[in-house]
Amino acid sequence: MNKEKRREILTRLRAANPHPTTELNFASSFELLIAVILSAQATDVGVNKATDKLFPVANTPEKIHALGVAGLSEYIKTIGLYNSKAKNVIETCRLLIEQHQSKVPENREALEALPGVGRKTANVVLNTAFGWPTIAVDTHIFRVSNRTKLAMGKTVEKVEEKLIKVVPAEFKVDVHHWLILHGRYTCIARKPRCGSCIIEDLCEFKDKIE
Template identity: 70%
Template sequence: MNQAKRQAIFETLKEVNPTPTTELEYTSPFELLIAVLLSAQATDVSVNKATRKLFPVANTPAAMLALGEEGLADYIRTIGLYRSKARHVIQTCRILLEQHGGEVPRDRAALEALPGVGRKTANVVMNTAFGEPTIAVDTHIFRVANRTRLAPGKNVLEVELGLLKFVPAEFQHDAHHWLILHGRYVCKARRPECWHCAIEPLCEYRDKILTPPAR
């Protein structure tokens, strides 16, 4: 895919959705960090249902730590892997208080040092909470980048580095949100809905499905 086509893809995505953002509900960097931690192998919808009850009770590291693992588990037991996530969240809160003055660090290395926080989670927090031009590659973005040929790669790191290289600078801050939403609602895993895809004319996927299923 040439760079002119990549430029056109992001111009189109911006036209369709000028101000994309995460579907996780949060009001502070700490709430976002916890929501992203909880979202691993879970849907944003299920996380939001849990945090709507959790955050009014505990939305700071100190308040979350006071709940303890069992207390936190009661709020998030509807989310997959809730026990290990409760453990990671409590450990993370302790580190935030002891090493970062209760604040979420903006530094990638410091974020990735937190229990349960990998490169993808760090990228989400850096981008969404702090406005950094990072791109967190999840299964949706990995699929879209490879399927469209926007930034093909064999693993998530290759795709991330490819996107950072090829996405025009003016679009890098919002690229993560555009691509994840596109993969979630249009360029779906089992059956991409090419028939109503805004970037279909620019996409280089060979097996496009241009006819909607019969009802």
Template identity: 70%
Template sequence: MVTKTSTVKNMTKKQIKTFFERLRDQRPNPTTELNFSTPFELLVAVTLSAQATDVSVNKATDKLFPIANTPETILGLGVEGLKQYIRTIGLYNSKAENVIKTCQILIERHNSQVPNNRADLEALPGVGRKTANVVLNTAFGHPTMAVDTHIFRLGNRTGLAVGKNVLEVEHRLVKVIPKEFMVDAHHWLILHGRYCCIARKPKCAECVVSDVCNWPERFEFGAARAIPVNNI
């Protein structure tokens, strides 16, 4: 459920600062829930995670990575060999082909290293803007914003970043989030959207930022009315 953008006011700068201070206090060291130990493992995991849960990807890569976790070793498995490890993940046929092609490109063009720039990442099979943003942010510390369904919903619902599509929301987030929060903002938002600001029954009564949220319906889900939102 995404609130209509016309009914939600954009957060003020003060609200946004308070919003991220609270999320930082709640999770001082946020990170992805995908299991990885190298940029290459992260690239593979994020590629596999499209239209799949992190839990399902972790179950597959926990078996795959001890056997093959470099471009050379995964390429050695071949498409059919790789499928045996990831067949429980949605769209595993096309994902296996993309990962194998990616391994070939990394070996041939990038000395088996994951590129540290958007253009080269997005040139890899199966790697779009969101995947590139995740890798750049999580593996290399770039202040990028990967907008998934959770962040898109949260941005529109709270008034943090109102937009009609993921690109509008991404651009708005990058514009309004203070620099001090930007590197970790993606993780704070996705975790908050995944576990608190959920789609059908958001946990507003437990939310640490309900008093700076502009969603008109938050009170119906337990947000305290006594908090002076207009004074923030």
């Protein structure tokens, strides 16, 4: 795909959604961090249902840590892998308290040192909480990037590298959200909704469905 076509795709996505953000509910960088840790292999809707009950009760490292693994598990047991996630969140809260003055660090290395936080989670937090031009590649972004040929790669790491390379600076902060939402609601896995897609004429997918 040439750079002119890429720019037009991103221009249209921006025009349709000028101020995109995550669909996870959060009111602070800490709430965002916890929500993203919980969202691994879970839907944003499912995470929101749990955190909408959790955060009014406990929304600081101290308060969540005080719940303990058993107490936290009661709030998040509807989410997949909740036992291991509860352990990770409690340990993350301890480290935030002891090493970061209870604040979410604006630093990739420090974030990735927290339990349950990998590169993708760190990218989401740095982008959404701090405005970094990071691109967290999930299954939606991986599919959309390869299917449209916007940025092709055989692994999420390769797609991230390609997107960082080919996406113009003016779009980098928001492209992560545009591509996730496009993959979630239009360029869906089994039957992409090509007929209602705003970039269909620019997309290089060969098996379009009208």
